[in-house]
């Protein structure tokens with residue numbers, strides 16, 4: 097059933113990489129949606145498939161070995177999966193924009209900031225040349241760059257990391273997209289600049305009225321910014337809910353483990369909790385059963401034999417775990 101309210105609706109997405117002639121899925125059966133103006137945070141440890149999922153939405157997977165081989169990515173009801181590069185170029189930067197961890201990789205080092213900013217507007221609007229440069233300058237001011245008239249003549253290496261990320265945000269919002277995908281936008285920045293950039297994204301989100309899909313490791317950021325949270329583990333969504341229920345009523349053992357690894361002011365602990373083990377690599381993913389089983393403190397024998405499905409435990413709260421599987425009601429009372 098299609099979600100009428102959704103701006104973006106991902107349905108049963110499978111993205112695979114060809115490794116040694118075999119397809120291994122970095123994203124396996126992912127479904128969730130983003131509503132207009134909503135901030136959805138996607139969390140999970142490194143290697144859980146968050147970036148591959150966002151590159152799938154933008155259709156920017158490495159061409160030599162990556163491909164979407166099942167599922168739909170509906171943007172305003174239209175499936176992006178069958179679109180070619182030319183058709184996607186109409187959407188990227190205009191309807192959906194993306195900012196990355198390291199802006200230096202997305203900016204061209206040999207072109208001025210002004211040239212790169214102008215290009216986005218030239219590609220997606222009919223504005224005249226002089227208007228375009230003025231618009232680029234006003235976008236840079238909108239993201240808090242005061243020397244915008246000078247900055248347009250500078251090259252990316254002449255700016256600090258925080259300034260470069262501001263430029264990326266200005267480019268991303270140039271055409272007032274309805275969706276901004278931000279993949280760890282502050283990881284490469286120091287802590288004070290991180291806070292400024294997140295504040296800027298919130299301010300811009302409000303001004304432009306766009307939805308944001310924010311990928312982050314940082315649960316503090318999630319608490320601060322998210323309306324809804326999607327928890328990913330080993331290429332799958334294991335829990336999805338509004339932010340309050342994720343923090344106050346987490347269900348999946350992985351979500352609970354992630355939360356217990358956050359330092360808390362009220363607890364005087366010398367050693368922080370960590371989740372034992374690592375996310376399995378694509379080649380070592382279990383073929384059947386739960387992908388978290390080897391690290392799960394609540395694993396049961398059937399977890400190795402049955403693929404858990406993502407199912408609602410209550411309206412708006414979904415979990416992929418046999419502890420909450422409707423066919424095993426007796427287990428529900430045991431957890432928490």
Ligand SMILES: Nc1ncnc2c1ncn2[C@@H]1O[C@H](COP(=O)(O)OP(=O)(O)OP(=O)(O)O)[C@@H](O)[C@H]1O
Pocket residue numbers: 113115122140141142143144145146147148149158161162376377378
């Ligand atoms: N080009 C590629 N070829 C083969 N495997 C890949 C490729 N890109 C990513 N992977 C694998 O896909 C899995 C998911 O990676 P992904 O980068 O999406 O994780 P992530 O959750 O975004 O991690 P991080 O937080 O470190 O960015 C990992 O096992 C990774 O090694």
